[in-house]
Amino acid sequence: xxxxxxxxxxxxxxxxxxxxxxxxxxxxxxxxxxxxxxxxxxxxxxxxxxxxxxxxxxxxxxxxxxxxxxxxxxxxxxxxxxxxxxxxxxxxxxxxxxxxxxxxxxxxxxxxxxxxxxxxxxxxxxxxxxxxxxxxxxxxxxxxxxxxxxxxxxxxxxxxxxxxxxxxxxxxxx
Numbered sequence: 621x622x623x624x625x626x627x628x629x630x631x632x633x634x635x636x637x638x639x640x641x642x643x644x645x646x647x648x649x650x651x652x653x654x655x656x657x658x659x660x661x662x663x664x665x666x667x668x669x670x671x672x673x674x675x676x677x678x679x680x681x682x683x684x685x686x687x688x689x690x691x692x693x694x695x696x697x698x699x700x701x702x703x704x705x706x707x708x709x710x711x712x713x714x715x716x717x718x719x720x721x722x723x724x725x726x727x728x729x730x731x732x733x734x735x736x737x738x739x740x741x742x743x744x745x746x747x748x749x750x751x752x753x754x755x756x757x758x759x760x761x762x763x764x765x766x767x768x769x770x771x772x773x774x775x776x777x778x779x780x781x782x783x784x785x786x787x788x789x790x791x792x793x794x
Contacts, residue, residue, distance in 0.1 A: 641788035661743030689727035695742035
């Protein structure tokens with residue numbers, strides 16, 4: 621069974637805590653991101669080392685493996701976006717269809733150990749990128765094609781919520 625695409629606008633998590641996972645993005649700034657991203661990557665590696673990670677808990681809900689693949693790709697995407705924001709003035713990000721990426725990447729059939737290693741590597745790389753942001757760099761801007769505007773700092777907090785939220789998704793009863 622296919623997954624119903626998530627078409628929600630999640631940018632509100634920058635203004636108030638997420639009622640589903642409890643994460644409060646406003647409590648963090650860019651200097652918190654490196655440690656938190658590496659810590660969550662370790663948690664993801666443990667999740668992906670468990671049994672039955674490729675089994676969907678119910679039809680229409682991603683397996684832990686599929687979520688892990690998504691989080692790996694989120695780290696890669698956000699690193700690309702932060703690099704653009706730091707190199708260009710007010711770049712517009714290319715669209716990313718996470719659901720098409722999941723299908724094209726055959727998320728459910730990837731090797732969990734490989735995904736875990738790639739996720740940790742991608743998290744470390746993007747964490748190092750956030751760690752390099754100083755002073756005015758945190759306020760550099762970029763926008764999604766729909767016009768949503770981010771600073772490096774707000775994009776990082778949005779990024780961290782996604783990673784934490786999906787850990788909640790795989791740990792919460794579904």
